[in-house]
Structures are given as structure tokens and as C-alpha cells.
Amino acid sequence: MIFLKNTGHILFIVICVYCLFYDGISCVTENKNAAPRLEKRPMDIDRTGVPKQIFVGSFFGEWNQIRPMLEICKILVERGYNVTLIAPGDLLPSSEYPTINQISTGPSIESDATYQELYQKTFNRKQISGLRKLLVKKYLDYFETYQLAIKMIKPDLFFCNIFIINDICLDIAWSLKKPIVGFSSQMLGTPFIPYRSEVWYNCHVNMENESFINRFRCAIIEPIKSISEMLSSIEELNKLRSTLGIKPVHNPFERIKDSLFLVNTFFGLEVPHPLPPLVQEIGPVMQDKYPLITPKFSSFISSHSRILYISFNPNTFIRPETNLIILHAIIESIQNEIIDGAIWYSPSLSFNEEPISSTQITFSNRKSLSVSELLSNKHPDLHFTKFDSQFSILNQTNVKLFLSTGDITNSYESLYTGTPMLILPVSFDQLSNSEKLVGLGVALTLPNYFSTNHVVEKIFKILNDEILQKNLKKTKLLVRINSKRKHRAADLIEFVLHASSLIPLDNTVDDDDDYGIIEMSGDYEGLLKEWITPDARMGFFKGMYLDIYGSFILVIVGALAFFLQSIWNCLKGVKHKQD
Known part of the structure; x- marks a missing residue:
């Protein structure tokens, strides 16, 4: 009896151990309604062989403009990327961004006499032209600093702050055939929307309730004035570009028209309007931690x-x-x-x-x-x-x-x-x-x-x-x-880096191409073809379907003319019989 009793204890222990180590066997009754085992969806991205060097370029070097970019870059650094800021002044390294280094282009821009003079005047459109002249003045010196930085650190992507101007960052990236990601807090370089305007035109942001005269002035006259004032600085910059062997441009945003553009804004703040896929709202970009008050x-x-x-x-x-x-x-x-x-x-x-x-x-x-x-x-x-x-x-x-x-x-x-x-x-x-x-x-x-x-x-x-x-x-x-979208901004920059490693960029332009489309090596028409809408390749007339709508209008006008002519002929026939 003692033997049987001990045997029963041993058997019970064996069964318990078996139940613990082997799933799917119930010790009492089988639970047919038990939830199935789940496997977590993999979230990791394979970054093997992906370019890692990112240059952040800013012409002004003001914290208000740079900090949002550095917040995005801090996320990229955590993912294994290397980030270097090129800007005037001595901003980095700092306790907030200890892993990001800076190469200075010179003294702080606020110390420049031209800059101080511009900021002490009442704001108007001519200040924009004044800043363009400041760019011309700084162009060669800043360009040389960029070149020296490039020799030390081989950049794989340029993250350019476009606060009104930053042609140097765009030109350098273009000349090196490196991908560009633009960044701004304003909707710069986006397609013309007639019901939106600019304050520096002495117009309102939202033109919805404006008079005909104001709408005409802000949509036609002021942009023409602004373009005419910019032409001289663009011409001067093109002369400097030619001395450096860089292709000239016809407008400040030409270099970035087929690149990703991140805007530090959000729906609700901006006047509602459609955006092209290449322009992504990723704001508001803010810090995650702030110092406690004393x-x-x-x-x-x-x-x-x-x-x-x-x-x-x-x-x-x-x-x-x-x-x-x-x-x-x-x-x-x-x-x-x-x-x-x-x-x-x-x-x-x-x-x-x-x-x-x-x-x-x-x-x-x-x-x-x-x-x-x-x-x-x-x-x-x-x-x-x-x-x-x-x-x-x-x-x-x-x-x-x-x-x-x-x-x-x-x-x-x-x-x-x-x-x-x-x-x-x-x-x-x-x-x-x-x-x-x-x-x-x-x-x-x-x-x-x-x-x-x-x-x-x-x-x-x-x-x-x-x-x-x-x-x-x-x-x-x-x-x-x-406020969580800065992580999406980092994701998008990562995508551009991945795409550039798979599709090497070629900035050559086919002279026979009427639309000046950037051709890529292989069968691709653009590095970010997933975001470039077909109308960009079709040209204005065809892209807007003006040929189709024009043909339709001609058919309607022709049919109406034929109908009216028929009625006229009938009326003439009736009148002739009466006579």
C-alpha cells in the first residue's frame, strides 16, 4: 500500500511537470475556446548598408528655426544616423543635443550690420530682397565652409532649412548629386493657391473676404513686383554659381521642386488648401522635456x-x-x-x-x-x-x-x-x-x-x-x-536615405525634354517618384487637361454654331416661302 501511495504521488508530479512544459494539454478538461497564440508584428527596419551621414544646413542659424530640425535629427541619431549642423555662430554641442556637432560658417548672422539694419526697419517686401542681397554677400564664404566640411564628413543627405533663403545648402547638395529634404515653418514653394496670399505683399493670409481690387492686387500685381525685385539677386547668384561650375537657376525653389519638403505646421493653423504629396505637414515640432522652474x-x-x-x-x-x-x-x-x-x-x-x-x-x-x-x-x-x-x-x-x-x-x-x-x-x-x-x-x-x-x-x-x-x-x-509627428518626419527622411541607396541620383537634364524632368539612372523618372504627381511630367497644358477641356469646348461651340446656323437657315427658308 505504501508503494502504491508513493507511486501515485510520483505520477501526480510527473503529470504536473508535463502540463507546465507542454502547451495544448489540459490537466482537467480541454478549453476549446482558448485564445490563439499571437505573434507580434515586426517593426524593425533593416538599416544595413543605408547611408548614415546627414548634413543640416541653415543660413541664419537662429534657434527658433534650427531647434525643430534638431528635434527630428535627435530621433535619427537614436536610430543610428550621424548628424552635423552647418550654421553661423556657436550653437552646438549643447546639453539638449549632445550627440549633434556643428561646423560654423562664421560669426552669428545677428552681428552682421546688413542684417541688423534690415531688422530695425518696418517690415515690408523689400526686406526679403535685402535678405537675398545678404545671401549674395555671404555666398562664397559659406560655400567654401561647406566644401571643407564635405571633405571631412561625406554627407549622404542634406536637410536644408528654407527660411526665405538657403541657396547654398541646395546648390551644394545639387552639385554633389545628393538627396535634399527641405524644412520650413512656412508653406514656401508650394503651388499657387489664389485664395492664399503673403503678409509681406501687404495682403492677408486668407483672401476669402477681400474685395475684387485687393484679390487682383495680391494675386497678380504684388507677386510680379516681388519676382522683379528678386531677379537682380538671382542674376548675381547665378554669376557666382558659374564661377564655381554650378548650373544656374531661374527661381529660388528650382532645386527642391522634386524633393521632399517638411513643413512645421498642422491642419487647423493653415488656411485649408490642397498640398502636393512631396509637401508634408509634420508640425508642431516640440521638445519632449523642459527644465523645471526654480x-x-x-x-x-x-x-x-x-x-x-x-x-x-x-x-x-x-x-x-x-x-x-x-x-x-x-x-x-x-x-x-x-x-x-x-x-x-x-x-x-x-x-x-x-x-x-x-x-x-x-x-x-x-x-x-x-x-x-x-x-x-x-x-x-x-x-x-x-x-x-x-x-x-x-x-x-x-x-x-x-x-x-x-x-x-x-x-x-x-x-x-x-x-x-x-x-x-x-x-x-x-x-x-x-x-x-x-x-x-x-x-x-x-x-x-x-x-x-x-x-x-x-x-x-x-x-x-x-x-x-x-x-x-x-x-x-x-x-x-x-505634436507626435516629428517621428513621422524622421521616418520620411529615413525613406529618402533608403531610396537614395537603392536608386543613385543623377541630376542630368535631358535637353530634348521640354519639361526639364530630372532623369534617374535605371528606369526611374525621379528619386521620389512615389510622391511626384503625373502632371509634373505632363507639362502645364497637358497636366491641367487643357487640351481635353479645350477640345470639349470646341465641340460644344461647334455643335451650338451648327444648331444656330440650322435654325437660321430654317427661318430664312420660311421667310422666303412667305415672300
Whole structure:
């Protein structure tokens, strides 16, 4: 009996072990409804033999333009790619982007006298021409730096920032027969859309409600003026190109017309319009992590419930008198209890001129402080700071309003945190951004010349406008949904690199080709033929089907003429019989 009992124990143990190590056998009853075993879909990309060197080119080298590109490149670095920035100034390496190096093209562009002169003038179309002249001035020096960099690091792809201009990056890539990916925060080089216009034409972004005269001026006259002003700089650049053995161009976007173009924007911000496949919206591109605010700074924020935050682009010139008006408006808004505190980021450079710094500002209790004393944080409800983590401040629930110049980075961080904006647009993309944000119903703007009362009234209106707050919630959702698309941008750049390794680029143009199509080695008509629509190869007349529509109209007109002629003949016959 003892033997049988021990045998039973051993048998039970064997069965349990068998059940543990062999799937599909049930110890009690078989479960016929058990879920099938699943295998995870493979997500890895084979990067063996794929080119790894990426050059990021920027003519201006401003953080607002470069940071979104570096955010995308940071993802590419994590995937095993090597990234080098070529731009003026000394921006990298930094703690934010320790794995990306920089080759400097020279001193910061902000130190250039021509650049400073352009930025201190009221913005107009001629500033664009002025920047083109600045490009001509810098072209040969920058080109030489690019060539030296290319000898050290053999680039496989050029990621070019196209903020109005960057012909050097495009020309170098073209001459080396390397793929180009363009990047901008504006819809540059896209097909003409008649109901969209440009602020630097002195037109509105959305022409929907404009008069016939304004629509005619903005669609015909202003573009012709702009092209005529650009022709001289294009001609000068072509002369420089010829000395370097580079093929001339007829328009600034000719080099990139068959390349991928990434735009740091999102649906909802732009005027709705169709986009060609080569133009991909990938914004808003934002950082994933931001510095925490300091305990001292946090104490000021927690002691106030309705804070106005002011931060202007340091590269934007704002007159000291303008800043003084804003300062008066802040004091008045605090005295009227519209807001109970204000934070101003690093304004000292705008107040360093006499008699501005010694100007006395009187408060409701009849005490007064000079501007220089205010800058030293002598007022309990005003805090001037050099803490530059704007997002960290805007993300505080006590910060209720943001006064800025309307740069794209400012706008995205403000929308992401759901902070309404009062915008003082000064130049370039700030003007178009402000119009778009006002169109969304999430911001108000200040005119070129304004008073203290203007600012106070608009602060009050924004903080008490329920419709604006609802619009802000909707836009906040849009921004958060779209803020993940920088990973898609990295995916698209990877695709271009993969495609270039499989289809070597050949930039030769067939002289017998009426449309100047870039021919590729092998049977391909373009490196990114998957994104190039057929009309690009068909030419304007055939691509727009004008031959078909024209023939149809001729048939209709011919049939109508024949019908009318027949009626006329019948009427003449009847009249002849009556006679």
C-alpha cells in the first residue's frame, strides 16, 4: 500500500511537470475556446548598408528655426544616423543635443550690420530682397565652409532649412548629386493657391473676404513686383554659381521642386488648401522635456493667480519706447485688478537707453519706481527673469496670458498649454502667424503703433472672452494630437536615405525634354517618384487637361454654331416661302 501511495504521488508530479512544459494539454478538461497564440508584428527596419551621414544646413542659424530640425535629427541619431549642423555662430554641442556637432560658417548672422539694419526697419517686401542681397554677400564664404566640411564628413543627405533663403545648402547638395529634404515653418514653394496670399505683399493670409481690387492686387500685381525685385539677386547668384561650375537657376525653389519638403505646421493653423504629396505637414515640432522652474520662481507664481507672461524673440528689434508703453500697461492692468502679476523674460537689453531706464512709473498708492528699479524686481507683482524655459512657465495654471511677438515656437508652446496670446508681430513669419492665430480665434494682435489703453483693453478682452477660451480648448487638442509627428518626419527622411541607396541620383537634364524632368539612372523618372504627381511630367497644358477641356469646348461651340446656323437657315427658308 505504501508503494502504491508513493507511486501515485510520483505520477501526480510527473503529470504536473508535463502540463507546465507542454502547451495544448489540459490537466482537467480541454478549453476549446482558448485564445490563439499571437505573434507580434515586426517593426524593425533593416538599416544595413543605408547611408548614415546627414548634413543640416541653415543660413541664419537662429534657434527658433534650427531647434525643430534638431528635434527630428535627435530621433535619427537614436536610430543610428550621424548628424552635423552647418550654421553661423556657436550653437552646438549643447546639453539638449549632445550627440549633434556643428561646423560654423562664421560669426552669428545677428552681428552682421546688413542684417541688423534690415531688422530695425518696418517690415515690408523689400526686406526679403535685402535678405537675398545678404545671401549674395555671404555666398562664397559659406560655400567654401561647406566644401571643407564635405571633405571631412561625406554627407549622404542634406536637410536644408528654407527660411526665405538657403541657396547654398541646395546648390551644394545639387552639385554633389545628393538627396535634399527641405524644412520650413512656412508653406514656401508650394503651388499657387489664389485664395492664399503673403503678409509681406501687404495682403492677408486668407483672401476669402477681400474685395475684387485687393484679390487682383495680391494675386497678380504684388507677386510680379516681388519676382522683379528678386531677379537682380538671382542674376548675381547665378554669376557666382558659374564661377564655381554650378548650373544656374531661374527661381529660388528650382532645386527642391522634386524633393521632399517638411513643413512645421498642422491642419487647423493653415488656411485649408490642397498640398502636393512631396509637401508634408509634420508640425508642431516640440521638445519632449523642459527644465523645471526654480523654487524662488515657483514661489512668485504660486503667490499670484492671474499672471501675464511677456517674452519677445531676442532676434527681433523692438523699440525701447514700445517696451515702455507695455510696461505702463502692465502696471495699469495690475492696478485695475485685471491681472495680479507679470513675468517678463530678459527685457534689460530693450531698456538700456537713457532716458528710458530712469523713467519714473507711478502706482495707485502714489509711490513711484524707475524702470531700472523695476528691472531689479523692486515691485512685488512684477518679476523680470532670465529663466528661458518658456514652456515651463506657460505650463503653470496661474499663467493666464502670453504676450509675445508670435514666433512659431512661442505660438506652439502657448497653444499646447492652452494659454491665450496677445501678439505684437514685427517681422517675417510673425506677421503671418499672428493672422492665422487671430483667424483661429485664440489670440488678438497689437497694431504697429499703440497706446497703453490699447494693451489694457486687449488684456481685459482676452481674459474675459468665453468664445476665445472655447476656441483655445479646441486648438489645444489639435496641437497635442499633431505634436507626435516629428517621428513621422524622421521616418520620411529615413525613406529618402533608403531610396537614395537603392536608386543613385543623377541630376542630368535631358535637353530634348521640354519639361526639364530630372532623369534617374535605371528606369526611374525621379528619386521620389512615389510622391511626384503625373502632371509634373505632363507639362502645364497637358497636366491641367487643357487640351481635353479645350477640345470639349470646341465641340460644344461647334455643335451650338451648327444648331444656330440650322435654325437660321430654317427661318430664312420660311421667310422666303412667305415672300
